[in-house]
Amino acid sequence: MSETIPEYTEDAFLGGQLHLRQPRSGHRAGHDAMLLAAASRAYQGERVVEFGAGVGAAGLAVAKRVGGIDLTLVEIDSNLAVLARHNAVANGIAARVVVLDVTAPAQDFSAAGLAPDNADLVLMNPPFNNAARHRASPDLARASAHVAAPGALEQWTAAARRILRPGGILTLIWRADGLADALAALTRGFGSLVIVPVHGDARKPAIRVLVRAVKGGKAPTQILSALMLNDEKGRPDPQTSAILAGQGRLPLAIA
Template sequence: IVLDVTADAQVFAANGLSPDSVDVVLMNPPFNDPGRHRGSPDQARRTAHVATEETLHAWVHAARRILRSNGVLTLIWRADGIADVLAALSRGFGSLSILPVHGEAGRPAIRVLVRAVKGGRAPTQLLPGLMLNDESRVPKNETMEILEGRAALPLVER
């Protein structure tokens, strides 16, 4: 199914995604900051990579609409935009688990993975960070196991 995430509920329903109909949404919305990222001259590529002020809210709204009560949304975003993620999820979601993802040891997180439950009420958890590379910039064993499907991301199931 190919849909515009900003389409109305009738378009989603016509494509088998009616309100309150799915258990899990995995989301990788465009998240590059337009102030720091030069978008492609190709409009489709720019739309796929560079976020607008409305991007995150539109994507979360679409997920909230199709998720069942207690359904799970998992998304990735820039670590420096965590406040925007929390604001977008504040309407309708709770039981957040936040996994900071660090590109290099000893450096700030570059991304966050966030797991949220529609209607969830459990306290938010900030999980220990996932370090992609060691001090030598070599991918860590844990990272390789996840990428190869031999291990799961350490996001908490509630």
């Protein structure tokens, strides 16, 4: 099947450090991708893999912060993969884009160059809306990116566990009201969890959680101070705004 380039917009991220083409309609990268990148700990020379990369926003944002990583972007939609390849080249980032279903069997991953026990970091923003509780978008690409099939999170975390080396790190962003599901999915093979709640408004409950997990980790789970997108008066939080502008990183990416 031939790949087609969808109608797109050109958008700036990280305060203009990163420029991305992304579809005009359907799933579009935003704060979640930049927060995921800011929460992902990586070092020069490490192998970094983004699952469900879309146009490559989070993985490319990590590469902008940490030079010299070996980056692979995994995306099921071949049209988005076309844009991800363009975005890597346009931003001067060496990245390999693989068209692959994250729920595919292990042999498909190996054939795509993603062998077991090989990655240092996996980051992912899986589809997280429950199909039973949320009406899917009529836009099929958007629905695929947002609505999770039953057991999808367990499959995504299992795939991450398989390709990560012992001691490798998984970073994910998820719905705050689905934290129990995320913790359950990480019980097999992961430990040393660190969690940061993310509030859209300081006066309201968290809307997202950022979670860092270590393959084979044994340390107790930690919950760090919450991140606010906006303060009590609805104004953008200065610390979070600086992070979204590429001027810092979250504690998950440091300790």
